[in-house]
Amino acid sequence: MASPASVAAPAALLRLEGVEQFYGQKIRILGPIDLEMREAEFLSLVGPSGCGKSTLLRIVAGVLTPTVGTVRMGGRPLKDVNTRAAMVFQSFALFPWLKVVDNVAVGLESRGLPPRERLKKAQKYIDLVGLSGYERAYPRELSRGMKQLVGLARALAVEPELLCMDEPFSALDVLTARTMRELVLDLWASPVVMTKSILLVTHSIEEAVAMSDRVVVLKANPGRIADEVDLRGLPRPRRPDLPQVRETVDRMYALLA
Amino acid sequence: MASRRPASYSVDLGLIFLIGAVVVGLHLGRSSLRPYDAPELDPRPALLPLYLLYSLARLAVAYLLAVGLALVTGQLAARSPFARRLILPTLDVLQSVPILGFFPLAVGFFIGIFHGSALGVEMAAVFLIFTSMFWNLAFGVYESLITLPEELALAAGQFGLRGSLRWTRLILPAVVPSLLYNSLVSWANGWYFLIASEIIAVGPARYTLPGLGSYLAQAVTVGRNHETVLALGVLIATTVGMHLLLWGPLQIWAERFHFEESGDRPRTPRMARVLGRSRLVRWLTRTVVAPAGQEAIAAAGKLLGMWGASGWWGGAFALLLPASLLVAVFKLYGLFVSRPASPELAGIPVDLLLSLVRVALGVVVSAAVSIPLAWALARSTRVRGAAMAVIQILASIPATAFFPLIVILLRWGIGMNAAAVLLALTTMFWYVLFNVAGAAYAIPKQMDEAALGLGLRGRRYLRRVFVPAVLPSLITGCVTAWGAGWNAMILCEYLEAGRRVYQVRGIGATLDRATYVTGDMQVVAASLASMVLLIILVNRSVWDPVYRRVAERYKMEA
Numbered sequence: 001m002a003s004p005a006s007v008a009a010p011a012a013l014l015r016l017e018g019v020e021q022f023y024g025q026k027i028r029i030l031g032p033i034d035l036e037m038r039e040a041e042f043l044s045l046v047g048p049s050g051c052g053k054s055t056l057l058r059i060v061a062g063v064l065t066p067t068v069g070t071v072r073m074g075g076r077p078l079k080d081v082n083t084r085a086a087m088v089f090q091s092f093a094l095f096p097w098l099k100v101v102d103n104v105a106v107g108l109e110s111r112g113l114p115p116r117e118r119l120k121k122a123q124k125y126i127d128l129v130g131l132s133g134y135e136r137a138y139p140r141e142l143s144r145g146m147k148q149l150v151g152l153a154r155a156l157a158v159e160p161e162l163l164c165m166d167e168p169f170s171a172l173d174v175l176t177a178r179t180m181r182e183l184v185l186d187l188w189a190s191p192v193v194m195t196k197s198i199l200l201v202t203h204s205i206e207e208a209v210a211m212s213d214r215v216v217v218l219k220a221n222p223g224r225i226a227d228e229v230d231l232r233g234l235p236r237p238r239r240p241d242l243p244q245v246r247e248t249v250d251r252m253y254a255l256l257a
Numbered sequence: 258m259a260s261r262r263p264a265s266y267s268v269d270l271g272l273i274f275l276i277g278a279v280v281v282g283l284h285l286g287r288s289s290l291r292p293y294d295a296p297e298l299d300p301r302p303a304l305l306p307l308y309l310l311y312s313l314a315r316l317a318v319a320y321l322l323a324v325g326l327a328l329v330t331g332q333l334a335a336r337s338p339f340a341r342r343l344i345l346p347t348l349d350v351l352q353s354v355p356i357l358g359f360f361p362l363a364v365g366f367f368i369g370i371f372h373g374s375a376l377g378v379e380m381a382a383v384f385l386i387f388t389s390m391f392w393n394l395a396f397g398v399y400e401s402l403i404t405l406p407e408e409l410a411l412a413a414g415q416f417g418l419r420g421s422l423r424w425t426r427l428i429l430p431a432v433v434p435s436l437l438y439n440s441l442v443s444w445a446n447g448w449y450f451l452i453a454s455e456i457i458a459v460g461p462a463r464y465t466l467p468g469l470g471s472y473l474a475q476a477v478t479v480g481r482n483h484e485t486v487l488a489l490g491v492l493i494a495t496t497v498g499m500h501l502l503l504w505g506p507l508q509i510w511a512e513r514f515h516f517e518e519s520g521d522r523p524r525t526p527r528m529a530r531v532l533g534r535s536r537l538v539r540w541l542t543r544t545v546v547a548p549a550g551q552e553a554i555a556a557a558g559k560l561l562g563m564w565g566a567s568g569w570w571g572g573a574f575a576l577l578l579p580a581s582l583l584v585a586v587f588k589l590y591g592l593f594v595s596r597p598a599s600p601e602l603a604g605i606p607v608d609l610l611l612s613l614v615r616v617a618l619g620v621v622v623s624a625a626v627s628i629p630l631a632w633a634l635a636r637s638t639r640v641r642g643a644a645m646a647v648i649q650i651l652a653s654i655p656a657t658a659f660f661p662l663i664v665i666l667l668r669w670g671i672g673m674n675a676a677a678v679l680l681a682l683t684t685m686f687w688y689v690l691f692n693v694a695g696a697a698y699a700i701p702k703q704m705d706e707a708a709l710g711l712g713l714r715g716r717r718y719l720r721r722v723f724v725p726a727v728l729p730s731l732i733t734g735c736v737t738a739w740g741a742g743w744n745a746m747i748l749c750e751y752l753e754a755g756r757r758v759y760q761v762r763g764i765g766a767t768l769d770r771a772t773y774v775t776g777d778m779q780v781v782a783a784s785l786a787s788m789v790l791l792i793i794l795v796n797r798s799v800w801d802p803v804y805r806r807v808a809e810r811y812k813m814e815a
């Protein structure tokens with residue numbers, strides 16, 4: 001069925017054009033990479049260790065400038081830190097000297113929000129991730145899972161268009177990681193959360209299949225796109241024991257082998 | 258203690274700069290030396306609180322300057338590879354320079370600028386105290402910033418922390434623990450040099466600043482025992498009081514700025530852990546120190562944010578070094594080539610050798626006494642916490658306070674050679690003991706139990722377990738003591754006490770005589786430069802390799 005042009009594929013939120021990253025003069029660790037991410041897409045990057053997933057994510061977040069190539073956010077080339085994106089880190093990267101509420105508010109503070117609004121918004125996202133009551137706690141008093149919840153709230157609180165997550169669940173135990181995955185999917189589907197585009201770096205194929213609309217597979221030396229799998233046809237929720245899900249996971253393992 | 262860094266040949270660059278700075282100082286300083294008329298200090302004990310206040314003010318000003326500049330330099334070195342290449346070698350050289358030797362030059366320089374007014378002398382004193390406080394703070398800032406967790410620094414960037422906000426939320430909190438730890442060292446140094454810096458003599462001119470240090474020095478020189486004891490009492494009470502009421506609470510407050518290490522208890526310094534049991538200290542921490550600390554961080558962040566906003570400052574700062582280097586070489590040329598060489602120059606190698614023997618002896622004795630003492634302290638589980646706190650406090654009592662004791666010994670006729678080494682030991686010993694005792698306490702319990710299981714006791718335990726375990730810290734302590742020893746030589750190879758001059762041949766005495774008696778700038782420059790060269794040479798060719806080998810072989814696996 002033909003659809004009118006206006007309803008066709010949503011506009012590209014993020015575009016990488018010929019992005020390459022070098023260390024020193026000669027060693028290319030990444031690229032060239034061309035990649036497009038649609039509005040409201042859940043995209044996962046998988047690949048072997050050291051293939052440059054974190055590097056790519058840092059380039060997208062604007063904390064690392066690629067040696068060659070352009071990153072476009074909503075059509076405009078990225079010059080500095082990507083303020084329309086926010087990041088969740090594998091090691092949580094919380095400020096140990098700030099209380100939970102101040103950790104969550106840190107991005108709002110740098111965006112110049114007045115203290116009252118900062119507090120209100122921080123509280124909203126603390127409640128959303130289910131950490132109500134822990135506002136005055138210091139990170140060291142929290143479990144790992146709770147720390148990552150703070151990391152998630154901190155990223156969501158700046159209401160970014162794009163949420164970047166670098167192996168956010170790999171420092172957590174299996175059960176906590178599963179709960180966190182479900183929480184992220186719930187928030188992604190919830191109308192209260194503004195952020196609808198998610199870029200997830202993971203080395204777990206099961207995780208990528210369970211969560212994403214599309215999976216980009218990278219290969220190493222230098223990091224390049226090896227393959228791409230569209231998972232929009234796979235119905236949600238994707239319980240791991242469903243035959244369709246199992247089959248997709250197996251297919252992807254074959255692809256990576 | 259700042260850990261040893263690998264050797265770098267760009268150190269030579271810093272070295273040349275350093276010699277240059279000396280000579281520039283010489284030149285400027287000599288231009289207008291007019292004695293600042295200082296009457297003798299009023300010796301009434303009732304004035305002691307006032308003198309103490311003066312001294313504290315000098316120390317505080319110097320300390321604030323040192324912290325501010327340490328933050329700026331440390332941050333610059335951590336952030337920019339270009340600045341790092343200029344700053345680190347320079348700091349490394351400068352910190353191994355015996356500060357006391359530069360004192361007359363600094364005095365000359367500041368008095369020259371202020372045309373012999375009291376302000377010039379005051380500035381010179383503050384500057385000297387500043388130089389004794391600065392290096393370890395700067396290295397501390399640098400080291401804690403380059404060991405900042407990578408993702409945390411990334412997060413700060415990604416969430417847009419810049420300028421003041423970056424300082425208050427990331428940099429300042431991250432450096433607080435190391436800044437505090439190094440502040441203890443800095444203040445101990447500051448007290449040590451305060452006493453030397455309040456009585457200033459250059460050539461025939463003599464300047465006295467009112468303060469606790471000058472009071473003490475005057476009492477010793479004139480031989481008034483009653484006042485000496487009184488001033489010493491005030492000095493010791495003040496340093497101990499500051500530990501209990503300021504540094505202790507600050508360290509307890511700073512616990513929140515430590516990064517977690519999985520499984521470990523918080524890395525609170527022992528003294529703070531002991532003090533933390535006191536109600537008064539806890540109350541002070543909660544109601545005074547913690548809020549004041551937060552305020553200080555916020556205020557400093559605002560200030561430093563303004564500095565960081567203009568990036569070219571950093572470049573100018575880093576370029577200043579090579580520029581002064583050029584001027585320096587030119588001046589040095591003038592000093593030695595345009596004038597006939599002073600006859601005293603020929604004696605410098607022998608002087609240097611004699612002092613070297615004294616310093617080396619000091620290091621050996623310190624190590625030899627520290628090891629069994631630390632062993633004994635570590636074995637008695639009941640006193641170890643308290644003992645470490647006591648050592649820390651004792652170490653902060655400036656060695657210059659032992660001065661009168663040595664003078665008494667001299668009068669009993671122990672001989673100037675022994676007195677010089679003894680006086681040097683009063684500084685050197687603590688550094689070694691402090692490091693060794695710290696390492697001894699850190700020996701893992703399992704290792705002790707395993708040794709016991711293998712039947713390692715007594716001397717065999719000492720040789721097989723204890724010494725290897727404390728060796729890296731022993732070396733660190735010895736390196737620090739070695740540096741301090743040279744300062745001590747300047748202080749104690751040439752003494753004035755009870756209107757008599759006691760001296761023994763050595764580079765310190767030669768330097769002192771040239772500065773205080775003859776005013777021969779050639780000898781001053783030559784003895785300083787040769788001393789610095791020797792120190793750096795030994796650092797590079799002995800301490801650095803030894804430390805590296807020991808650190809590799811005896812490091813505790815984490």
Ligand SMILES: Nc1ncnc2c1ncn2[C@@H]1O[C@H](COP(=O)(O)OP(=O)(O)OP(=O)(O)O)[C@@H](O)[C@H]1O
Pocket residue numbers: 023029048049050051052053054055056203
């Ligand atoms: N500072 C650096 N200097 C030199 N090489 C680096 C540096 N940082 C990263 N690399 C290299 O870049 C490559 C990509 O690193 P990156 O961290 O992006 O990989 P990754 O896919 O995230 O790996 P992992 O799954 O282990 O997290 C690696 O081979 C790494 O060795």
Ligand SMILES: [Mg+2]
Pocket residue numbers: 053054055166
């Ligand atoms: Mg990675």
